[in-house]
Amino acid sequence: xxAGWRRLQPGELDHERLWMLVxxxxxxxxxxxxxxxxLPPVVCPFKLLTGWPCVGCGTTRAFVALADGxxxxxxxLNPLVTLAAGAWLAWAGYAGIVLLGDFxxxxxxxxxxxxxxxxxxxLATVVATWIFLMADGR
Amino acid sequence: xxxxxNFPPPPVPPPLPGPGNGRVPxxxxxxxxxxxxxxxxxxxxxxxxxxxxKAMSRQGGLGPPLVFAVVGIVVGSLGSFLTQxxxxxxxxxxxxxxxxxxxxxxxxxxxxxxxxxxxxxILHVLLMLVAGSKQTYxxxxxxxxxxxxxxxxxxxxxFVGGIIGGVWALVVLILGSAEAHEVPQGRAAVxxxxxxxxxxxxxxxxxxxLLALIxxxxxxxxxx
Numbered sequence: 001x002x003a004g005w006r007r008l009q010p011g012e013l014d015h016e017r018l019w020m021l022v023x024x025x026x027x028x029x030x031x032x033x034x035x036x037x038x039l040p041p042v043v044c045p046f047k048l049l050t051g052w053p054c055v056g057c058g059t060t061r062a063f064v065a066l067a068d069g070x071x072x073x074x075x076x077l078n079p080l081v082t083l084a085a086g087a088w089l090a091w092a093g094y095a096g097i098v099l100l101g102d103f104x105x106x107x108x109x110x111x112x113x114x115x116x117x118x119x120x121x122x123l124a125t126v127v128a129t130w131i132f133l134m135a136d137g138r
Numbered sequence: 139x140x141x142x143x144n145f146p147p148p149p150v151p152p153p154l155p156g157p158g159n160g161r162v163p164x165x166x167x168x169x170x171x172x173x174x175x176x177x178x179x180x181x182x183x184x185x186x187x188x189x190x191x192k193a194m195s196r197q198g199g200l201g202p203p204l205v206f207a208v209v210g211i212v213v214g215s216l217g218s219f220l221t222q223x224x225x226x227x228x229x230x231x232x233x234x235x236x237x238x239x240x241x242x243x244x245x246x247x248x249x250x251x252x253x254x255x256x257x258x259x260i261l262h263v264l265l266m267l268v269a270g271s272k273q274t275y276x277x278x279x280x281x282x283x284x285x286x287x288x289x290x291x292x293x294x295x296x297f298v299g300g301i302i303g304g305v306w307a308l309v310v311l312i313l314g315s316a317e318a319h320e321v322p323q324g325r326a327a328v329x330x331x332x333x334x335x336x337x338x339x340x341x342x343x344x345x346x347x348l349l350a351l352i353x354x355x356x357x358x359x360x361x362x
Contacts (some may be wrong), residue, residue, distance in 0.1 A: 029245065122263075
């Protein structure tokens with residue numbers, strides 16, 4: 001992995017700004033839903049058809065638990081989603097600093113081997129979450 | 139030995155992908171009447187997906203495809219609502235609940251936009267990891283946005299619109315990802331279908347079927 005810091009080129013997509021905005025918007029929608037707007041309950045078609053939970057089961061409840069500050073409950077409901085939310089928080093911290101300070105951006109270059117290892121890590125995390133959810137009796 | 143032989147040239151940032159290789163902006167991003175541009179783009183995505191994405195430029199900003207997708211989603215949602223209202227046995231509870239409908243009218247575009255960005259992020263990461271794509275996030279976003287914007291209006295078709303649109307969206311997404319990212323179709327299919335199979339994406343496939351079942355049950359209940 002070559003961790004390179006560089007300035008954005010003219011016209012280059014500003015990922016820090018984009019994902020910061022998407023995260024803030026998603027959090028806003030979540031809070032709006034939490035504060036009373038009503039939507040139909042989410043029915044998981046995978047569970048409906050197979051009786052098993054999908055790897056995304058518990059996502060909505062985990063986000064609601066996170067909004068309430070109940071991290072332990074969120075981990076129990078869906079560890080993968082909680083991990084993703086934590087990763088986004090770390091990203092938001094980094095993005096906030098480089099945006100406010102107008103600093104160079106982190107643009108790592110991954111070798112093919114690193115990409116392959118990353119793919120296996122992602123797959124292993126997803127499978128582990130799935131096994132956990134099934135073992136937890138969802 | 140000269141210094142030039144001892145030291146490599148200084149690194150330069152990677153060039154931005156250009157519209158080269160014969161790629162051109164789709165009709166939606168060209169001048170003309172908005173309705174005509176929308177219909178022409180959607181028609182090409184639905185009927186000639188491979189050639190559309192093979193010719194689509196990979197840059198041009200996120201704005202135009204985002205607007206296209208939101209227009210398609212809103213048209214599909216509103217059309218679906220109206221067709222539900224016209225059904226002899228009525229629609230789902232939400233369609234008849236004015237508050238729920240108003241909330242959905244506001245929230246659907248917002249959630250769609252958030253979903254588009256996150257969905258294309260997941261698609262992009264998978265295309266990089268599974269297919270070794272070297273293209274930018276913008277390419278994945280453009281593929282997903284034009285696919286969603288073109289297939290969403292199919293929801294207007296009663297009963298089967300949802301399932302046809304969902305299945306065709308997956309087909310278009312696979313062909314589009316392969317052509318725009320210039321990766322093999324098999325690997326593009328894995329990248330597209332992996333989240334669809336693993337994480338509730340089966341809803342795309344079976345949501346329409348469930349809709350038909352529910353409507354069928356309601357119709358049978360009224361008939362008995």
